[in-house]
Amino acid sequence: MVLQAIQYEPASASSPPALRILDQLLLPHRTVYEAIAGCQEAHAAIKQMKVRGAPAIAIVAALALAVEIGAAAVAGKLPSSADEVKERIGDRLDYLKTSRPTAVNLGDAVGKLKVVAKKAALQSGATAESVAQAYIEAAERMLVDDVSDNKAIGEHGARWIEENTAAGRQRKADKSHALQVLTHCNTGSLATAGYGTALGVIRSLRAADMLTRAYCTETRPYNQGSRLTAYELVHDAIPATLITDSMACALLAREGDGLAAVVVGADRVAANGDTANKIGTYSLAVLARHHGVKFLVAAPRTTIDLTTASGNDIVIEERAPEEVTRIKGPKVTAEGKIQVDEAAEIISIAATGIDVWNPAFDVTPAELIDGIITEVGVVEKVDGRFDFGTIFQRPS
Structure with missing residues (x-):
C-alpha cells in the first residue's frame, strides 16, 4: 500500500471536513499525523517543512482553507x-501563498481557487453557503486529481525509459539485465x-517488473533523500540503496x-524548460550528460510556469544557516538501538563562526534535460528547444 501523507475527511451530516498531515520533521523514526484546523496551522506546517514538495504544499493549503471554511x-x-x-x-489564499515563494504549484492553486470563488459569487442567487461549498468542492477535487495525475506521470515516465534507454530496451527483451534509476530529494507520496x-x-x-534497483541521494543539507525517500522505498519494499550526494559521480x-536514468522532480519549470x-539537481544533470545517462524531470503541468521566461527569472529561496551547520535526530545506544521515544538531539557539525550559504534550490538549464514527464506525456526538445504549447491543449 502506497504511503498516505495527507489524510482528508470530507464533511458529513454531523461534522465539518478534517485534515491531517504526516509530520515529515519526525521521519523516518516516528510516524505522527498532525491535525490541521485551518490556514494558520497550514502556513506554519509549510513554513517549518512539516509538509513539503510543491504539489503537497498546494493541496494542504487548499484543503486547510476548506477545513476552515467548513468549520465556520x-x-x-x-x-x-x-x-x-x-x-x-x-485574503486567506494570499496569506497561504506567502508560506513558500519558490513552488509554483501553490501560486497556481491560489489563482485557480480565486476564480472558483469569483464565479460562484457571480451565480444568480449566490449565497455565502454556496460560495463556500463551491470552494470546498474545488479544493477536494485537487486532492483526487493530483493522485491520478501522479499515476499518469509514473506510467508515461516508465514507458519512456523502457523505449528510450539502453537499459530499458535490454530489460524489456531479457529480464536478466539490470535497470536502475537514480533520484534526488523526495518526490513521492510525501511530496504530493x-x-x-x-x-x-x-x-x-x-510494478511493470522493469526496475531492479533505485538509488536515492541523501540530499543535504535537509536530508530529504535519507529521511523521506528512503522511508518510502522501504515502506513499499522497493530494492533501493542510499548514497551521499558526493557519491553520484562514482555511481x-x-x-x-x-x-537507465536520473529522474528528479521540480518546484518550477520555466517556459524554456529551465x-x-x-539544491544538487544541477550537478546531477551535469554528471548525467557526461556519462551519457538520460536526465528526466517529472512534474505535473501545474509546475510549468509559462509566465517565467527562463531560470534567470526564478527567485531562489535561501534557508537558515543552521540547516547546514547542525543535524537533528534520535540518539543511538552503544548497541545500535534508536531511542525514538526520547527527545531528538541537535548536534553541531561545523566550526562556530563560519559563514554559510544555504540556497534551497538550484536551476538546471534546459539543455541538460532530455525530457519533462507530465500527466499527458513526455515533452522532448525539438531543434534543441522545449515547446510546452501542445501539452496545455491536451486533456488529462
Whole structure:
C-alpha cells in the first residue's frame, strides 16, 4: 500500500471536513499525523517543512482553507454575503501563498481557487453557503486529481525509459539485465497527494517488473533523500540503496548502461524548460550528460510556469544557516538501538563562526534535460528547444 501523507475527511451530516498531515520533521523514526484546523496551522506546517514538495504544499493549503471554511459554516460563522465569503477566501489564499515563494504549484492553486470563488459569487442567487461549498468542492477535487495525475506521470515516465534507454530496451527483451534509476530529494507520496512524480516513475517501473534497483541521494543539507525517500522505498519494499550526494559521480561511472536514468522532480519549470529543483539537481544533470545517462524531470503541468521566461527569472529561496551547520535526530545506544521515544538531539557539525550559504534550490538549464514527464506525456526538445504549447491543449 502506497504511503498516505495527507489524510482528508470530507464533511458529513454531523461534522465539518478534517485534515491531517504526516509530520515529515519526525521521519523516518516516528510516524505522527498532525491535525490541521485551518490556514494558520497550514502556513506554519509549510513554513517549518512539516509538509513539503510543491504539489503537497498546494493541496494542504487548499484543503486547510476548506477545513476552515467548513468549520465556520457548521458553526454559523460565515460572512453574511456571497461577496464577503469570496473576499475572505481571496485574503486567506494570499496569506497561504506567502508560506513558500519558490513552488509554483501553490501560486497556481491560489489563482485557480480565486476564480472558483469569483464565479460562484457571480451565480444568480449566490449565497455565502454556496460560495463556500463551491470552494470546498474545488479544493477536494485537487486532492483526487493530483493522485491520478501522479499515476499518469509514473506510467508515461516508465514507458519512456523502457523505449528510450539502453537499459530499458535490454530489460524489456531479457529480464536478466539490470535497470536502475537514480533520484534526488523526495518526490513521492510525501511530496504530493499520493504516489509521487519522480518516485511515481520508479513505482511504475517496479510494478511493470522493469526496475531492479533505485538509488536515492541523501540530499543535504535537509536530508530529504535519507529521511523521506528512503522511508518510502522501504515502506513499499522497493530494492533501493542510499548514497551521499558526493557519491553520484562514482555511481554513474560504476553502473554504466545499467543505470537507465536520473529522474528528479521540480518546484518550477520555466517556459524554456529551465528547472528549479532541490539544491544538487544541477550537478546531477551535469554528471548525467557526461556519462551519457538520460536526465528526466517529472512534474505535473501545474509546475510549468509559462509566465517565467527562463531560470534567470526564478527567485531562489535561501534557508537558515543552521540547516547546514547542525543535524537533528534520535540518539543511538552503544548497541545500535534508536531511542525514538526520547527527545531528538541537535548536534553541531561545523566550526562556530563560519559563514554559510544555504540556497534551497538550484536551476538546471534546459539543455541538460532530455525530457519533462507530465500527466499527458513526455515533452522532448525539438531543434534543441522545449515547446510546452501542445501539452496545455491536451486533456488529462
